[in-house]
Amino acid sequence: VNAAGPVSDPGPIALDELERDAITEIVNIGVSRAASSLRKMIGDHVLLSVPSIDVVSQSRAARLISEREASDLVAVRQDFTGAFSGRALLIFPEENSLALVRAVTGDALSSAEVIDIENEALAETGNVILNSCLATMANMLKRSLTMTIPEVLRGTGTSLFDVPEDGADEGLVLFLYIDFAVRKRDIRGYIAMIMDLPSLATLKELLGEFIALVLGDDGGADRAAS
Amino acid sequence: VTSGTWDWDIATDTLRGDATLAELYGRTPRELAEGVPARVFVEAIHPDDRPRIRIAIAGIRAGAEIFSKEFRIVTPGGATIWVHARGQGHHDANDVPVRFTGLLVDVTERKRTEEWLRVAQTAGGVGTFEYIDGYATAAVSDEFCRLLGLHPAPALPVQTINGVLATGEPPLIPDARGGAPETLDGAFCIVRKDDGQARWIARRGEIRREGAGFRLIGVIYDVTAAKEQEAALRELNETLESRVEQEVANRQTVEEALRQAQKMEAIGQLTGGIAHDFNNLLMAISSSLALLRKRLPDDPQLHKMVDHALEGSARGAALTQRMLAFARRQDLTPVPIDVVALVGGMSELLTRTLGPAWPIDCRFPDHLPLIVADANQLEMAILNLAVNARDAMPEGGSIRIEASDRRLAPGGIEGLAEGHYLQLSVVDSGFGMDAETLSRATEPFFTTKGVGKGTGLGLSMIHGLASQLHGGFSLRSTPGAGTTATLWLPVAQAQIAAPSAPIEASAPGHRPLKILAVDDDFLILMNTAALLEDLGHQVLEANSGAEALALALEHPDIDLLITDQAMPKMTGVELAERMIEARPDLPMVLATGYGEVPASAKTAMVKLGKPFSQDQLAEAVAQALHLKRKSGLPV
Numbered sequence: 088v089n090a091a092g093p094v095s096d097p098g099p100i101a102l103d104e105l106e107r108d109a110i111t112e113i114v115n116i117g118v119s120r121a122a123s124s125l126r127k128m129i130g131d132h133v134l135l136s137v138p139s140i141d142v143v144s145q146s147r148a149a150r151l152i153s154e155r156e157a158s159d160l161v162a163v164r165q166d167f168t169g170a171f172s173g174r175a176l177l178i179f180p181e182e183n184s185l186a187l188v189r190a191v192t193g194d195a196l197s198s199a200e201v202i203d204i205e206n207e208a209l210a211e212t213g214n215v216i217l218n219s220c221l222a223t224m225a226n227m228l229k230r231s232l233t234m235t236i237p238e239v240l241r242g243t244g245t246s247l248f249d250v251p252e253d254g255a256d257e258g259l260v261l262f263l264y265i266d267f268a269v270r271k272r273d274i275r276g277y278i279a280m281i282m283d284l285p286s287l288a289t290l291k292e293l294l295g296e297f298i299a300l301v302l303g304d305d306g307g308a309d310r311a312a313s
Numbered sequence: 314v315t316s317g318t319w320d321w322d323i324a325t326d327t328l329r330g331d332a333t334l335a336e337l338y339g340r341t342p343r344e345l346a347e348g349v350p351a352r353v354f355v356e357a358i359h360p361d362d363r364p365r366i367r368i369a370i371a372g373i374r375a376g377a378e379i380f381s382k383e384f385r386i387v388t389p390g391g392a393t394i395w396v397h398a399r400g401q402g403h404h405d406a407n408d409v410p411v412r413f414t415g416l417l418v419d420v421t422e423r424k425r426t427e428e429w430l431r432v433a434q435t436a437g438g439v440g441t442f443e444y445i446d447g448y449a450t451a452a453v454s455d456e457f458c459r460l461l462g463l464h465p466a467p468a469l470p471v472q473t474i475n476g477v478l479a480t481g482e483p484p485l486i487p488d489a490r491g492g493a494p495e496t497l498d499g500a501f502c503i504v505r506k507d508d509g510q511a512r513w514i515a516r517r518g519e520i521r522r523e524g525a526g527f528r529l530i531g532v533i534y535d536v537t538a539a540k541e542q543e544a545a546l547r548e549l550n551e552t553l554e555s556r557v558e559q560e561v562a563n564r565q566t567v568e569e570a571l572r573q574a575q576k577m578e579a580i581g582q583l584t585g586g587i588a589h590d591f592n593n594l595l596m597a598i599s600s601s602l603a604l605l606r607k608r609l610p611d612d613p614q615l616h617k618m619v620d621h622a623l624e625g626s627a628r629g630a631a632l633t634q635r636m637l638a639f640a641r642r643q644d645l646t647p648v649p650i651d652v653v654a655l656v657g658g659m660s661e662l663l664t665r666t667l668g669p670a671w672p673i674d675c676r677f678p679d680h681l682p683l684i685v686a687d688a689n690q691l692e693m694a695i696l697n698l699a700v701n702a703r704d705a706m707p708e709g710g711s712i713r714i715e716a717s718d719r720r721l722a723p724g725g726i727e728g729l730a731e732g733h734y735l736q737l738s739v740v741d742s743g744f745g746m747d748a749e750t751l752s753r754a755t756e757p758f759f760t761t762k763g764v765g766k767g768t769g770l771g772l773s774m775i776h777g778l779a780s781q782l783h784g785g786f787s788l789r790s791t792p793g794a795g796t797t798a799t800l801w802l803p804v805a806q807a808q809i810a811a812p813s814a815p816i817e818a819s820a821p822g823h824r825p826l827k828i829l830a831v832d833d834d835f836l837i838l839m840n841t842a843a844l845l846e847d848l849g850h851q852v853l854e855a856n857s858g859a860e861a862l863a864l865a866l867e868h869p870d871i872d873l874l875i876t877d878q879a880m881p882k883m884t885g886v887e888l889a890e891r892m893i894e895a896r897p898d899l900p901m902v903l904a905t906g907y908g909e910v911p912a913s914a915k916t917a918m919v920k921l922g923k924p925f926s927q928d929q930l931a932e933a934v935a936q937a938l939h940l941k942r943k944s945g946l947p948v
Contacts, residue, residue, distance in 0.1 A: 112371065119379070154466070155473065157471075
């Protein structure tokens with residue numbers, strides 16, 4: 088797995104390699120906590136990891152996901168406000184969402200029952216994952232964030248990323264790939280955080296502080312050498 | 314593959330490891346079995362890789378569970394090796410991270426191979442893919458995605474990959490439902506997703522059959538430049554072909570025109586030659602007949618028969634005149650002519666010739682310039698064109714004769730020099746001519762009028778006349794829409810019409826003369842002599858220039874010389890020039906069937922067209938005497 092990930096949009100607020108490593112690691116901590124919560128919820132093996140990240144424009148994120156996913160998408164959405172504000176999305180291809188619900192609820196339920204509770208189960212799972220990620224970010228970056236309640240959406244990349252038609256005032260998207268291993272099922276999904284430029288600038292600053300803290304004095308020397 | 318395990322106790326920051334890890338880190342197995350400070354783990358890492366690994370470890374210490382990183386380790390011996398570390402964070406019941414364990418694998422060889430492959434792909438512009446039938450996605454390389462303008466991803470839906478193809482192209486990842494493809498060789502036109510550019514992509518690869526299914530492992534690369542060169546080359550080839558075709562067509566046209574001109578020239582030569590000889594025969598026939606007639610007993614039956622024979626020879630003479638006109642050997646007398654007056658003077662002739670169903674509609678602008686032509690021949694030409702126009706309109710119809718003043722630029726009309734012309738057209742609204750007929754219309758003996766109705770010499774004669782006058786003749790025709798026949802006649806330099814006053818024929822020879830007649834053709838010579846003798850003259854006969862000169866010496870009292878022009882060894886003109894030295898005052902008549910008496914002829918002579926009648930001969934003799942009396946001396 089290539090941790091650095093592909094080169095992303097060189098926007099005005101591009102994250103450098105270490106900053107991308109840092110946010111990937113922070114989200115990794117978040118999803119690990121979510122996995123722990125899920126394990127407790129369903130009493131079975133759950134592993135979550137975030138191997139890489141891209142920072143792209145909203146329209147590119149929409150295109151990127153529609154290139155990778157042939158089917159329609161299901162997403163759990165939560166907005167957040169605080170030191171940096173934006174919208175977090177946990178996205179699955181439609182066929183993966185039922186598999187996730189089935190994995191989370193166990194194989195006891197019939198297909199009809201799975202469909203009945205799909206939205207509820209997704210909202211709950213998404214809430215655990217997104218909450219963990221955002222809370223971890225707030226915690227690690229020593230800021231506070233408030234979150235809205237989760238909402239389930241269905242649609243295409245374009246509709247989920249709410250791409251402005253004229254392309255103006257596009258925000259940037261932190262686009263993270265997330266691998267689920269739930270009850271021996273492998274499910275692939277995406278976490279997307281849509282932020283406007285000021286929020287992203289704040290995030291970048293906070294990531295810088297976090298890196299300095301982690302690397303310490305000799306770490307600074309390490310960083311200069313890289 | 315070398316691999317070592319590690320176990321990092323977070324509470325005490327103690328690192329333990331197996332013998333392999335000890336070897337990689339340059340420690341004794343015992344040291345690592347007992348435990349070393351955890352910072353050893355990081356200190357062995359290449360400085361460039363150290364920060365991101367520290368961040369990842371910080372993540373583990375803060376609760377992340379999965380660790381999967383590649384980085385370099387610098388061994389105590391100074392060697393750099395690539396490792397892949399796969400680890401896990403372990404938490405206690407309160408979710409507090411307590412241990413960090415994992416496996417460290419030496420991937421230096423794989424990394425080198427990957428590096429080679431990556432350079433091969435990026436530098437060579439080659440993208441790889443792997444597709445197993447039945448799957449909705451294909452594994453792809455970053456370069457593969459870049460070539461298609463897609464965002465790099467390790468795997469892409471087949472639908473996404475095939476979505477880049479231009480309309481109508483076969484799929485890049487073949488449709489598995491049809492079974493394994495025959496080959497992966499192919500070229501595809503795509504529209505790149507990121508910039509919308511149309512590109513050509515080549516695909517090569519291998520098909521591996523695995524059980525009932527198959528696996529495709531292939532590469533793609535951009536061949537747009539080659540395709541464009543190919544297209545440019547092909548276009549060049551194609552235009553080359555059409556340029557060659559154009560050139561060949563041009564040459565064919567030129568050759569065709571040349572062949573046509575050569576044919577006309579050959580026909581002209583032939584016609585002229587035949588006409589000349591035929592003229593002499595007619596001469597013999599008609600003059601003998603004329604003499605015979607005088608000596609015939611007074612039997613109306615016999616006279617009628619001789620008259621018929623004379624009429625036939627007269628028509629034969631008219632025919633040879635036309636042939637000579639075509640051969641441009643007609644004896645023309647170009648004088649300034651007012652075309653409007655000329656056509657006006659012909660109106661009665663035209664009306665009578667054409668008949669009441671074909672009225673003439675003349676359209677002449679005011680102030681037309683004079684032209685230079687032979688009035689009789691021009692009249693003949695107009696009449697001929699009018700008759701043609703009539704014949705093209707069997708049901709009747711108006712025939713338009715129009716004229717205009719035209720100044721031609723160089724190359725304005727094919728075959729015509731730059732200059733000032735009068736354009737004289739005869740226009741009908743008859744059945745017209747197709748291209749084939751039009752192209753042959755001015756050939757002699759070509760006729761559409763049916764056997765016996767026309768000689769086929771009309772238009773060729775007009776063509777010859779126009780050329781001899783340094784003008785031109787053109788025909789425009791559309792089948793079913795009529796024909797326009799146009800004469801281009803050079804405008805006269807001096808705009809003064811010559812008074813159409815023919816030289817008044819003196820009364821035919823009142824006094825008997827001593828005449829020297831010269832012709833290389835005995836038949837003609839005898840005839841001419843007979844005609845002259847019949848007129849009461851004394852005739853000395855010579856059948857060559859040399860003989861004539863000898864006779865002239867013998868007979869200094871010769872009153873007149875009448876000689877044929879076309880003779881071997883010495884022509885009539887040459888004879889006349891020699892004769893003039895001895896007898897500057899000797900009146901001379903030059904009998905000729907040809908128009909071209911050399912311009913250098915220094916001697917004033919009366920020309921007599923062959924065949925001639927006895928009256929014409931008498932008149933020529935009278936004119937010659939008159940000319941000498943007037944001038945007194947040779948010019």
